[in-house]
Amino acid sequence: MNNENFKSGFVTLIGRPNVGKSTLMNHLIGQKIAITSNKPQTTRNRIQTVYTDDRGQIIFLDTPGIHKAKNRLGEHMVSMAVRTMNEVDLILWLVEPSTFIGAGERDIVEKLNKIKTPVILIINKIDTVKKEEILTFIAAYKDLCDFKEIVPVSAIKGENTDTLIDIIYRYMPEGPMYYDEDTITDQPERQIVAELIREKALRLLSEEIPHGIAVVIDRMKEREDSRDGLMDIDATIICERDSHKGIIIGKGGAMLKKIGTQARREIENLLDCHVNLKLWVKTKKDWRNSDFMIKNYGLDSSKFE
Numbered sequence: 001m002n003n004e005n006f007k008s009g010f011v012t013l014i015g016r017p018n019v020g021k022s023t024l025m026n027h028l029i030g031q032k033i034a035i036t037s038n039k040p041q042t043t044r045n046r047i048q049t050v051y052t053d054d055r056g057q058i059i060f061l062d063t064p065g066i067h068k069a070k071n072r073l074g075e076h077m078v079s080m081a082v083r084t085m086n087e088v089d090l091i092l093w094l095v096e097p098s099t100f101i102g103a104g105e106r107d108i109v110e111k112l113n114k115i116k117t118p119v120i121l122i123i124n125k126i127d128t129v130k131k132e133e134i135l136t137f138i139a140a141y142k143d144l145c146d147f148k149e150i151v152p153v154s155a156i157k158g159e160n161t162d163t164l165i166d167i168i169y170r171y172m173p174e175g176p177m178y179y180d181e182d183t184i185t186d187q188p189e190r191q192i193v194a195e196l197i198r199e200k201a202l203r204l205l206s207e208e209i210p211h212g213i214a215v216v217i218d219r220m221k222e223r224e225d226s227r228d229g230l231m232d233i234d235a236t237i238i239c240e241r242d243s244h245k246g247i248i249i250g251k252g253g254a255m256l257k258k259i260g261t262q263a264r265r266e267i268e269n270l271l272d273c274h275v276n277l278k279l280w281v282k283t284k285k286d287w288r289n290s291d292f293m294i295k296n297y298g299l300d301s302s303k304f305e
Contacts, residue, residue, distance in 0.1 A: 007056030008175035009089035011168060016104045019094040020124040024155035025049055025060050028165065029184055052181045055169050059178060061088065085111065090171045091119045097129045097152075099140040109144045118171055121147045122164070127154040190217045193267050197235055197279070200262040204255065205248065212240035213248070214287065218280075222273070229273035236280045240287060248281050256281065 013021040029049045051058040061084055085091055093112065095105060112119055123137050134152050142150060149167050153160040185192070194215040201213055219234040237259075239245055249256045256279055264277045 005174060006177065007169055007172040008058070008178060009056075009172040010059045010061060010087070011090045011092060012061040012084045012088045013092045013094060014085065014108065015094035016108070019096055020155045021094055024092075024094065024122070024124065024153070024161070027155050027158050027161055028060065049185045050179045050183050051165070052177070052179070052183075056172055056175075057177050057179065057181075058165070058168055058172065085115055085117060088117060089173060090168060091117050092122050092168075093119055093145075094122045094124050095141065096125055097123050097134065097137045099136055101140060101144070112145050118148045119145055120167065120171075121145070121150045123150065123152045124155050126152045127157050127159060189271070190220055192270060193217055193220065193233060194235065196266045196270070197237070197259065197263040197277075200259045200266075201237060201248065204259055204262070212244060212287075214238040231271055231273050231275045232278075233267065233275055234278045234280070236282050238282055238284050238287060240283070240285055242283050245281050245283050 013025055015021055029051050049060045051060065091112070093108065121141055123134065123141070126134055129137075138150050138152070141147075148171065151160065151164050151167060153164055155161070194217050198213065198215045201215070205213075214237075216236045216238060217233065218236055219232065221232050223230045223232060237248055237256075239248055247255065248259075250258070260277050260279045264275050267277065268275050
């Protein structure tokens with residue numbers, strides 16, 4: 001790419017939990033990297049993905065949702081999201097289509113008004129409302145902050161996302177290509193595999209359990225004698241209580257098998273090979289309040305400090 005006016009920059013997606021940040025980022029880059037679920041606080045790490053075309057390169061940072069922290073893990077997640085806002089070229093703030101602006105949104109407004117980074121407001125999930133209502137949502141938000149643009153989108157249906165990319169480029173400085181043009185993420189494969197397993201657990205398990213689980217990849221190795229490519233993956237689901245362990249395993253191991261079957265399909269798509277996935281479950285009481293365990297389970301504490 002020899003474009004003399006090549007643009008590049010860093011864009012962070014912020015918002016309250018479950019507003020569709022990961023869904024939007026996955027759609028913009030055209031591949032699933034960040035896990036999604038209908039439970040809040042799905043994203044725990046700052047996930048970096050890369051969009052490259054002839055105009056330039058946009059590096060997206062999908063941060064954890066900004067919420068009221070209840071433990072050390074929650075504090076880490078929020079501090080990471082807030083710190084990222086000062087380190088990027090542009091902020092995309094995602095909100096749901098509503099005229100009600102709650103305490104969570106007002107807390108984000110307060111943070112945005114203290115920083116100099118340009119902000120684009122994105123009203124997501126417009127597929128769930130009538131077109132004529134969108135103007136009332138824009139009117140409710142437009143004076144809260146000095147927004148550079150307000151863009152209504154449907155992340156799940158891809159509506160208006162091409163326009164969003166065009167608008168992002170308006171605010172990108174001229175710069176180098178930070179990543180090879182084929183790169184779509186800086187996440188190691190092991191971490192994406194662990195997250196895909198966690199996603200299936202989040203989707204299948206009852207409400208009280210998912211926040212208290214982590215997934216650790218114990219082994220990930222391609223079989224040397226395999227003709228058509230077979231990857232052996234051993235993973236452990238960590239939970240906080242013995243009662244949770246029983247629910248995750250399920251009657252006769254049924255729930256664990258279901259999690260494994262659904263995860264294996266997506267892992268095979270990601271790695272483009274056959275996968276032999278084995279899952280175990282261990283209890284580590286109160287791990288979300290232990291800095292050592294948070295780091296041990298793949299949540300890089302250096303990103304939070």
